[in-house]
Amino acid sequence: MQVSSRFTIAIHIFSCIKTFEGEYKITSDFLSSSIQVNPVIIRKLLGQLKEAGLIEVKRGSGGASLAKEPGEITLLDVFNAVESLDGGKLFHFHENPNPDCPVGRSIHPVLDGRLEQIQRAMEKEMQSITLEDIFNDTNKYLEQTSHS
Amino acid sequence: MQVSSRFTIAIHIFSCIKTFEGEYKITSDFLSSSIQVNPVIIRKLLGQLKEAGLIEVKRGSGGASLAKEPGEITLLDVFNAVESLDGGKLFHFHENPNPDCPVGRSIHPVLDGRLEQIQRAMEKEMQSITLEDIFNDTNKYLEQTSHS
DNA sequence: GTTATTGTAACAAGAGGGGTTACAATAACA
DNA sequence: TGTTATTGTAACCCCTCTTGTTACAATAAC
Numbered sequence: 048m049q050v051s052s053r054f055t056i057a058i059h060i061f062s063c064i065k066t067f068e069g070e071y072k073i074t075s076d077f078l079s080s081s082i083q084v085n086p087v088i089i090r091k092l093l094g095q096l097k098e099a100g101l102i103e104v105k106r107g108s109g110g111a112s113l114a115k116e117p118g119e120i121t122l123l124d125v126f127n128a129v130e131s132l133d134g135g136k137l138f139h140f141h142e143n144p145n146p147d148c149p150v151g152r153s154i155h156p157v158l159d160g161r162l163e164q165i166q167r168a169m170e171k172e173m174q175s176i177t178l179e180d181i182f183n184d185t186n187k188y189l190e191q192t193s194h195s
Numbered sequence: 196m197q198v199s200s201r202f203t204i205a206i207h208i209f210s211c212i213k214t215f216e217g218e219y220k221i222t223s224d225f226l227s228s229s230i231q232v233n234p235v236i237i238r239k240l241l242g243q244l245k246e247a248g249l250i251e252v253k254r255g256s257g258g259a260s261l262a263k264e265p266g267e268i269t270l271l272d273v274f275n276a277v278e279s280l281d282g283g284k285l286f287h288f289h290e291n292p293n294p295d296c297p298v299g300r301s302i303h304p305v306l307d308g309r310l311e312q313i314q315r316a317m318e319k320e321m322q323s324i325t326l327e328d329i330f331n332d333t334n335k336y337l338e339q340t341s342h343s
Numbered sequence: 344g345t346t347a348t349t350g351t352a353a354c355a356a357g358a359g360g361g362g363t364t365a366c367a368a369t370a371a372c373a
Numbered sequence: 374t375g376t377t378a379t380t381g382t383a384a385c386c387c388c389t390c391t392t393g394t395t396a397c398a399a400t401a402a403c
Contacts, residue, residue, distance in 0.1 A: 048198050048278050048390090051360060052289040055306060059289070062298045074379065081296040084289055085362055090380065107370030109379040122309070130196050139391095141200040141207070141232055148229040149337055150210045157332045158203060161270070161324055168320035172313045184305045189297055196359090199391065222348065233393055238349065255401030257348040287360095 053129040056082055057092055058122070061178050062185055064102070064111055072110045092129060099128035117182055123173035137166040201277040204230055205240055206270070206329060212250070212259055213330050220258045240277060247276035265330055271321035285314040 059082050064073050071077060075093065079086040093111055096102045101120055104111045113120075133139070140158070145151035207230050212221050219225060223241065227234040241259055244250045249268055252259045261268075281287070288306070293299035 048196070049281055049287040050196050050285060052287045053360085054286060055288045055302070055310075058306060059292065059298065059302050062302060063296075066298050072379095076379085081293050081299045082289060083291040083293050083299070087363070087382090088361065090382090094381070104380075105370080106368080106380050107378080109370085122313070133197055137198060138202060139197040139200045140203045141230060143231040144207065145229050145231050148211075150207065150214050150333070151229045151231070153333050153336045153340075154203070154207050154210060157329060157336055158206060161329070161332075162203075164324075165270070165317060165320045169313060169317040172316035176309055176312075181305060181309070185298070185301050188301045188305055192301075201391090220348095224348085235351090235394070236392070238351090242350070252349075253401080254349050254399080255347080257401085 050126075050130060053092060053095075054126055056084060056089075057096060057125050057129045058178075058181060060089070060092065060096070060111070061102075061113070061117075061120070061125070062181060064113055065117060065178070065182050066185070068112060073112070074109045078111075095129050096125075099124065101125070101128060117178040120178045121174045122176045122178075123170050125178075126173055136162070137169070138162045198274075198278060200232075201240060201243075202274055204232060204237075205244060205273050205277045206326075208237070208240065208244070208259070209250075209261070209265075209268070209273070209326050210329060210333055212261055213265060213326070214333070216260060221260070222257045226259075243277050244273075247272065249273070249276060265326040268326045269322045270324045270326075271318055273326075274321055284310070285317070286310045 060078055063078055063081055067073060067077075075086040075089040078089045082089065093102065093104050097104050097114075101114055101124060102111050103114050140155070140162075144154050208226055211226055211229055215221060215225075223234040223237040226237045230237065241250065241252050245252050245262075249262055249272060250259050251262050288303070288310075292302050
């Protein structure tokens with residue numbers, strides 16, 4: 048069980064858009080060469096991000112751009128756009144606990160709240176980080192490493 | 196991407212041990228009838244929990260029991276026992292970002308800390324819940340629903 | 344020695360991740 | 374209008390993981 052690389056690739060995409068907008072046309076091929084992942088994979092991801100209203104993609108002429116301010120897009124938005132959790136739930140529950148057993152009968156009502164509690168903790172942390180934070184960190188890092 | 200049902204099944208196992216210890220012998224068949232999952236799956240899970248030092252399993256004569264106090268086993272212990280994260284990392288990073296691109300070069304150093312931050316938030320929440328909490332909730336639930 | 348049980352091996356089906364080729368639809372431009 | 378670059382998708386592929394299943398040797402108790 049691991050979050051798929053779609054998540055980090057999506058953030059990489061946003062960083063590229065921000066860094067190279069105006070300078071280059073952000074096509075799936077351009078992104079592919081920075082991320083080093085197949086352009087079709089990139090296009091599918093662009094589709095998911097577009098559907099979530101986070102970016103705009105121009106068909107035919109080509110090119111992706113942000114649909115919102117970087118400070119208004121959180122890592123949770125990105126996560127939810129590219130990582131489809133079945134029923135929105137992070138934890139897969141075993142389907143048929145035996146209702147004739149006291150434990151089987153109570154396991155769902157007892158655990159459901161706890162699992163939500165854990166999921167919310169993760170989501171809250173993701174929500175506290177915006178793409179602006181990532182962009183700032185990137186700039187800082189590039190400054191530090193360039194003039195050394 | 197979903198946490199596998201091994202996690203909730205493992206917690207179900209602990210609840211059964213606690214509820215029926217002394218009264219019944221907790222075999223994989225017994226657990227199977229409460230959880231309604233194949234006994235071999237249960238045995239593999241019991242193996243993982245045993246290896247993590249959370250339970251003891253008697254070979255031949257049969258039966259599982261707790262190896263620690265319920266208050267000393269957290270949901271994080273259970274999670275780590277049954278859910279092997281590759282390299283201990285919750286997030287799978289795309290392998291080969293292009294080092295010749297400023298974004299490709301910086302994405303790892305910039306993101307790694309953030310991803311850890313999110314993972315730690317989830318782990319911290321898991322660590323705050325012990326099996327004792329679950330057992331208490333179960334008892335409360337069964338009391339409430341029985342005399343109504 | 345018989346019995347119940349665990350620990351494992353071996354296999355299978357299904358889902359999902361990641362990759363690839365191919366091509367129709369679209370938009371810009373010569 | 375024809376050409377070109379690009380997106381959006383379909384149709385595959387292979388691999389891993391999850392879950393389920395049968396079978397059986399090893400073990401422990403009686």
